[in-house]
Amino acid sequence: MNRTMVADTINKIGEEVTIMGWVETRRDHGKIVFIDLRDRTGKLQIVFVPGSRAYEKVSEVRPEWVLSIVGKVKARPEKLINKNLVTGTVEMEAADLEVLNESKTPPFEVDKDTSKVEEELRLKYRYLDLRSDRMVKNITLRHHIIRFIREYLWSQDFREIETPYLTKSTPEGAREFVVPSRLFSGEFYVLPQSPQQFKQLLMVAGIEKYFQIARCFRDEDQRGDRQPEFTQLDLEMSFVEEEDILKLTESLMTDLTKAVCPEKRIAMAPFPRISYKDSMEKYQSDKPDLRKDKGDKNELAFVWIVGAPLFKYSASEKKLVSSHHPFTMPRAEDLEMLDKEPEKVRAYAYDLVLNGFEVAGGSVRIHKRDIQEKIFKLLGVSEEEKNRRFGHMLEAFEFGAPPHGGIASGLDRLVTILAGEEVIREAMAFPKTGDARDPLMGAPSPISEKQLKDVHIELSKEAKGKALKTADTETND
Numbered sequence: 332m333n334r335t336m337v338a339d340t341i342n343k344i345g346e347e348v349t350i351m352g353w354v355e356t357r358r359d360h361g362k363i364v365f366i367d368l369r370d371r372t373g374k375l376q377i378v379f380v381p382g383s384r385a386y387e388k389v390s391e392v393r394p395e396w397v398l399s400i401v402g403k404v405k406a407r408p409e410k411l412i413n414k415n416l417v418t419g420t421v422e423m424e425a426a427d428l429e430v431l432n433e434s435k436t437p438p439f440e441v442d443k444d445t446s447k448v449e450e451e452l453r454l455k456y457r458y459l460d461l462r463s464d465r466m467v468k469n470i471t472l473r474h475h476i477i478r479f480i481r482e483y484l485w486s487q488d489f490r491e492i493e494t495p496y497l498t499k500s501t502p503e504g505a506r507e508f509v510v511p512s513r514l515f516s517g518e519f520y521v522l523p524q525s526p527q528q529f530k531q532l533l534m535v536a537g538i539e540k541y542f543q544i545a546r547c548f549r550d551e552d553q554r555g556d557r558q559p560e561f562t563q564l565d566l567e568m569s570f571v572e573e574e575d576i577l578k579l580t581e582s583l584m585t586d587l588t589k590a591v592c593p594e595k596r597i598a599m600a601p602f603p604r605i606s607y608k609d610s611m612e613k614y615q616s617d618k619p620d621l622r623k624d625k626g627d628k629n630e631l632a633f634v635w636i637v638g639a640p641l642f643k644y645s646a647s648e649k650k651l652v653s654s655h656h657p658f659t660m661p662r663a664e665d666l667e668m669l670d671k672e673p674e675k676v677r678a679y680a681y682d683l684v685l686n687g688f689e690v691a692g693g694s695v696r697i698h699k700r701d702i703q704e705k706i707f708k709l710l711g712v713s714e715e716e717k718n719r720r721f722g723h724m725l726e727a728f729e730f731g732a733p734p735h736g737g738i739a740s741g742l743d744r745l746v747t748i749l750a751g752e753e754v755i756r757e758a759m760a761f762p763k764t765g766d767a768r769d770p771l772m773g774a775p776s777p778i779s780e781k782q783l784k785d786v787h788i789e790l791s792k793e794a795k796g797k798a799l800k801t802a803d804t805e806t807n808d
């Protein structure tokens with residue numbers, strides 16, 4: 332197809348080209364009509380003057396219609412140059428126009444900032460919301476961030492490896508999403524809260540440097556600005572100490588910021604390191620916001636919080652629970668307190684905080700069976716549970732597990748902050764609502780009797796009543 336992208340028209344002055352895209356606005360100025368046409372590279376002003384074939388057809392055109400327009404690119408006179416447009420130095424005089432598709436009137440104005448539009452509506456018509464300038468900017472920034480991270484880690488000899496989504500539970504402190512097995516009645520897969528165990532097993536396998544842009548699933552009651560599925564930059568390395576992981580993460584974040592958000596300033600470099608204890612004492616928080624000017628969207632205050640306690644006491648469970656996860660290594664100098672005062676033992680664990688939000692967290696891992704068993708014991712994990720849930724990890728540690736450690740960074744939150752947004756949903760293409768629904772696809776939704784039967788599930792009376800209302804009308808095969 333002989334198509335010129337809108338952004339390329341600035342190099343085609345005097346030429347006749349064909350452009351295709353969506354009508355953003357139509358303005359009638361007496362006899363002359365203007366259209367701003369949008370494609371993925373930008374917007375172009377098109378002039379329709381009486382006498383052309385295009386002019387005859389333009390009066391029926393409405394916002395969001397899809398057009399193909401043939402016309403001549405012209406330089407704009409000096410005083411009509413629009414600095415806010417990529418194509419502000421040119422415009423096109425339309426010769427002919429073809430309507431490729433019409434559009435209903437959108438339920439909200441796509442050419443405006445949609446952040447104030449009711450969320451349910453925005454998410455139901457996310458494909459329209461994603462046409463708005465702000466969303467295009469955010470999603471493009473996300474793409475550049477992910478691209479930079481990949482290239483950065485590939486160039487340092489990391490292997491990008493996918494780990495399973497259908498797996499077994501891995502403890503990260505949240506409830507899990509479960510997927511019933513059809514082939515094994517009464518059995519379930521669990522969606523991973525993180526690739527934690529697999530990445531450690533990749534270290535046992537000798538991969539040494541792993542990363543993945545990984546989807547993680549946590550079925551939490553919606554607290555704050557969280558999503559049931561979110562994306563982590565997950566990485567793991569062998570033969571490293573805490574320092575190596577901190578250094579790698581710090582250079583990655585610094586270089587990333589310079590490359591994709593040159594307008595941002597990193598307030599303190601190297602990133603300050605504060606012990607968990609000092610942070611709690613000084614800021615009453617393990618996520619201090621150290622910006623000098625909290626209103627300055629371009630200030631980035633990264634800070635490491637290190638040496639958090641290995642365990643914390645859970646009043647509801649009346650026992651010790653892991654502060655991070657049970658695979659975290661206790662600090663060597665605190666090992667002797669493990670039996671008598673386990674709550675005082677600090678971990679080789681670190682969180683990276685940015686402007687008051689945790690953007691990464693990780694630890695050096697246990698790689699020896701005896702220490703791992705001891706931790707499970709202190710956590711009150713029974714022999715039976717230990718073998719059933721973690722037997723494979725303990726066994727793997729007996730086959731030459733190297734010392735290793737890693738970190739995972741919450742990409743959605745990072746993009747949110749770098750985009751200057753406040754809500755995580757602004758940094759995701761298809762987020763869920765605050766109560767974990769997808770109004771566009773209509774998820775979650777009931778499934779048919781047959782599907783339920785296939786996976787050996789019988790609904791309770793209440794669930795059945797609710798499900799019947801919608802399921803009757805659906806065919807799920």
Ligand code: ASP
Nearest residue numbers: 525527693694737738739
């Ligand atoms: N798996 C951890 C998490 O999801 C991160 C890590 O320890 O690397 O928080």
